[in-house]
Amino acid sequence: MRVFEYIRVDSVDAAVGMVGSDPGAQYLAGGTTQIDLMLKDGVIEASRLVDITRLPLRGITRQGDSVVVGALTTMEELAAHLLVRERLPFIRDALLAGASPQLRNMATIGGNLLQRTRCRYFRDPAVPACNKRLPGTGCAAISGVARMHAILGASDHCIALHASDLCVPLTALDALVRTQGTGGERSVPLTEFFMLPSDRPDVENVLTHGELITAVEIPLLPASSRSTYLKVRDRSSYEFALTSAAVSLVLDHGRISQPRIALGGVGTVPWRARGAEQVLTGGTPSRHLFREAAEASIINPFTVPGTAFKVELAKRTIVRALEEAST
Amino acid sequence: MTTVEPTTKGSGVALTASPRVNLTMRVNDHRVELNVATYQTLVRVLREELELTGTKIGCDQGACGACTVLLDGRRVLSCLTLAAQCDGREVTTIEGLGSGNSLHLLQKAFIERDALQCGYCTPGQIMSAVALISEGRAGTDADIREFMSGNICRCGAYPNIVAAIRDVARPAGDSR
Numbered sequence: 001m002r003v004f005e006y007i008r009v010d011s012v013d014a015a016v017g018m019v020g021s022d023p024g025a026q027y028l029a030g031g032t033t034q035i036d037l038m039l040k041d042g043v044i045e046a047s048r049l050v051d052i053t054r055l056p057l058r059g060i061t062r063q064g065d066s067v068v069v070g071a072l073t074t075m076e077e078l079a080a081h082l083l084v085r086e087r088l089p090f091i092r093d094a095l096l097a098g099a100s101p102q103l104r105n106m107a108t109i110g111g112n113l114l115q116r117t118r119c120r121y122f123r124d125p126a127v128p129a130c131n132k133r134l135p136g137t138g139c140a141a142i143s144g145v146a147r148m149h150a151i152l153g154a155s156d157h158c159i160a161l162h163a164s165d166l167c168v169p170l171t172a173l174d175a176l177v178r179t180q181g182t183g184g185e186r187s188v189p190l191t192e193f194f195m196l197p198s199d200r201p202d203v204e205n206v207l208t209h210g211e212l213i214t215a216v217e218i219p220l221l222p223a224s225s226r227s228t229y230l231k232v233r234d235r236s237s238y239e240f241a242l243t244s245a246a247v248s249l250v251l252d253h254g255r256i257s258q259p260r261i262a263l264g265g266v267g268t269v270p271w272r273a274r275g276a277e278q279v280l281t282g283g284t285p286s287r288h289l290f291r292e293a294a295e296a297s298i299i300n301p302f303t304v305p306g307t308a309f310k311v312e313l314a315k316r317t318i319v320r321a322l323e324e325a326s327t
Numbered sequence: 328m329t330t331v332e333p334t335t336k337g338s339g340v341a342l343t344a345s346p347r348v349n350l351t352m353r354v355n356d357h358r359v360e361l362n363v364a365t366y367q368t369l370v371r372v373l374r375e376e377l378e379l380t381g382t383k384i385g386c387d388q389g390a391c392g393a394c395t396v397l398l399d400g401r402r403v404l405s406c407l408t409l410a411a412q413c414d415g416r417e418v419t420t421i422e423g424l425g426s427g428n429s430l431h432l433l434q435k436a437f438i439e440r441d442a443l444q445c446g447y448c449t450p451g452q453i454m455s456a457v458a459l460i461s462e463g464r465a466g467t468d469a470d471i472r473e474f475m476s477g478n479i480c481r482c483g484a485y486p487n488i489v490a491a492i493r494d495v496a497r498p499a500g501d502s503r
Contacts, residue, residue: 005346006365006411028409032389035407039366040388049365051412076401100477101462102392102455105401106408237476 020210071110158201181211355423444482465496
C-alpha cells in the first residue's frame with residue numbers, strides 16, 4: 001500500500017476541484033469497497049483520499065413524480081424512507097437484500113452504483129491476468145473457476161459481474177444519475193451510465209476523473225403498480241445474487257401495462273430486459289406468457305462451464321418474479 | 328488536517344513521511360485526542376492506541392462482523408472505517424456497555440444462554456444486537472436471524488445467540 005493523504009472538504013465545489021485537478025486523488029465516502037480494495041487487497045491506489053461524507057449531499061426529497069436521493073444517503077436510510085416503502089417497495093426489498101446492516105449503515109447510494117466487481121481474479125493482485133485491473137493481460141476467470149460471474153454483456157475480455165442489488169430496480173425504473181464535474185453538472189440515465197466491457201473492461205462507467213455523483217433521481221411507480229424484487233442466492237441472507245429480477249407492472253382489466261424488468265446476477269452491467277417488456281405489454285398474465293418473456297430476456301448468453309446454470313436459473317427467476325408481481 | 332512531514336534519510340534524498348491526521352473523538356463517553364497515520368482503521372486505533380481490545384479483528388475485510396462498533400449510535404464495521412473519518416464522532420465499543428460485575432443486559436443474556444463457544448465473535452455479536460434492538464428489528468426470531476446475518480459465528484452458536492437476544496428484546500419469551 002502506498003501512503004496517502006486524507007483530506008476533508010466542506011463544499012462540493014472544493015471536492016470536485018481537488019479531485020478533478022489531481023490524477024492521484026479519489027473520493028472517499030462509505031469506503032466499503034474502497035478501503036477494502038485499497039488497504040486490504042492492494043488492488044487500487046490513491047495518493048490522496050478526499051473524504052466527502054460530510055458534504056450536504058444526504059437526504060431524500062420528492063420532486064414531482066420523482067424522489068431525489070442525495071448521493072451520500074446510506075442504504076439503510078433510503079430503505080427506511082416512507083416514500084420508498086409506499087411507492088418504491090422493490091427498491092426497499094433490493095436494499096435490504098444486499099450486504100449486512102453494518103455495511104448498509106456505511107455504504108452510500110452513490111457508492112453503490114460505483115461498487116467494484118466481486119470477481120475473485122480482479123480482487124487478487126497475485127493473479128496476473130485481469131483486463132479490468134491490468135488492461136491487456138487477459139481474463140483469468142474465463143479459463144478458471146467461475147460461478148459468481150456474468151453471462152450477459154460479457155466477452156472474451158471480461159466476465160466480471162456488476163453485483164449491485166439496488167441498481168436492478170433502479171435500472172428498471174429509468175433512474176437518472178446527477179453528477180458534477182470540473183466541466184459542470186449533467187444528468188445521465190442509469191441505462192446509459194455503465195459501459196459494457198467490450199475491449200476495455202477497465203472503463204466501467206461514463207464518469208470522467210473527478211466527476212462526482214451528487215444525486216440519483218428515481219421516478220415513482222404509479223400508485224396502482226405491483227412490484228417485486230426476487231433474489232436467488234446460495235445463502236438465505238448476506239450473500240450476493242446468483243440471479244435476481246426486479247419487476248413492476250400495472251394490471252389494467254386483467255391486461256399487463258407498463259411492464260418494467262431488469263436483471264441482476266447475470267450482467268456485466270445491471271441488465272434491462274426490454275425484450276421481456278415487449279412480450280408482456282398488453283398480455284394476460286399466464287405462466288406461458290411469463291416464460292416467453294423470460295426467453296426474450298436472455299439472448300446470446302456468454303457462458304463458461306461454471307456459469308452455464310445461470311441461463312435457466314435466470315429465466316425461472318423472471319417467471320417467478322412475474323408470478324409474484326401479478327398475483 | 329493533514330500534515331506531511333518531509334524527512335531526510337542518510338542518502339540525502341528527501342522522502343515523504345507517512346501522512347498523519349489529528350483527530351478528536353468520544354470513545355465510550357471519554358474524549359480522546361490522537362495523531363494517527365491516515366491508513367489506520369478505527370479497529371486498529373481502538374485496539375492498539377486506546378488498548379480497547381474487546382473489539383476483535385476477524386476477517387479484517389468487512390465480511391465477518393467481529394469488529395462491529397457503534398458510530399454515532401449506528402452499527403458499523405470498524406475494520407473498513409478509517410480512524411480519520413471518526414473525527415468529531417462518538418464511538419461505543421463493548422467496553423462501553425459494561426464490564427466486571429456491571430454488565431449490560433445483553434452481556435448477561437449471552438452468559439445465561441451460553442451464546443458462545445470460543446467467544447471471539449461475541450463482542451461484535453453483542454454490539455450488533457444492541458443496535459438490532461434499538462432499530463426495532465427483534466420482533467421475531469426470523470427477524471433476529473436476518474438482521475444479525477452480518478455477524479458470523481464459526482462455532483455455530485446461532486440458536487443460543489438468537490435466544491439471548493430474544494430474552495432481552497422480548498422478555499415475555501415467546502419464540503415466534
